Amino acid sequence: MNENISLKDEQFATLKAMAEGIAALFFPVVEVAIHNVKSGKIAWLANNISKRSIGDDAGLEELSLHDLESMTGPYEKLNWDGKKVRSVSIRANVEGETEYIFCINFSTSLLEDAKNALEMFLSVNRLQPQPVQLFKHDWQEKINTFLHQWLNENNTSLSTLSRQQKKELVTELYRQGAFTVRNSADYIANVLSMGRATVYKHLKEIKN
Template identity: 65%
Template sequence: MPNSSSQLELLRSVADGIAALFFPNAEVVIHDLSTNKIAYLANNLSKRKPGDDAGLEGVELDGGANVTGPYEKLNWDGKKMRSVSIAARDEQGKPSYLLCINLSTAMFEDARNALDMFLSVTRLQPQPQELFKDDWQEKINTFLHDWLRRENAALGALSREQKRRLVSDLYHQGAFKAKSAADYIANVLSMGRATVYKHLRELKQE
């Protein structure tokens, strides 16, 4: 095991690496448990500084787990942080330093809120029936994905036989009545146009 000085040097490098990897959203703080002071701080998000009181009085780590968390805490600006604390032990197994990684989740929460607002169904209007009553592409898409769910199949992994059956089912649903439907279905199913037209000729002869 490293001595206290080399251990702190190693932890500082780890702290700098984590802070650099998750910049600007991660702060890493090293607490010296022998002095109950902050020994090092990388990417300061909490407005503390080395030498400040660590606030760890009464914390028992001797028999505890080396990793605590993740847990949630509130930063000075009211924004939430998700934190993990890691105990570094000396040669006798006694905790000497506590490395705390504080990840600001504000950016992720803002992104989630933006997505929720953008995708909110309350902002959608009903599809205008007159404008899209002959939208054969959407009708094909709806039938296609209902068919895939029933068959528990993935569009990109359909076998030749599955594609043949799907073309047959689409044909019997009238999907090929639209002028460009055959080309569209061939593209969606990644089939050659000649193969689709071959299946259609066979179906018409039944």
């Protein structure tokens, strides 16, 4: 008998350690609650964001354990402060029986606030068209536009360009007239992480 109690205690201690670890890793937005199936009470709370207490009713009377999957969710519910929480519930078996429900509750309010702030900050409705006269001769932007269009069409990026691709880009930029502007060769060499001499070498080969 003592061995059975000891084993249950050991397994519950493991569940508590897992709860504390998950809550610590995702602090402060994740709470982990362990519900005792037999008593219908909350057996443990890690990073309490729901303002409940250990020993409170777990609300399991509405839950049919026979129909409960090994993992349920994620599902959404409302926290005490009116903010949304996404949760998953996991059956935790002790000695072959479902003794506990292990619930991970993730408060999405911080992410939603950040999303709303980004949407407000990046709102295109607040943007005005570029002043035509001011940027009429903005050759750097024209080079940037062509460059990234080429990168998208070739499914690559500046950081992964091969030597051959850089040479192809220099050739295409030359055909677009990018090198007719003073200092454009230096700018292109800098953007493509190439030596200035290498750029001029490619240009010489193109012209020949």
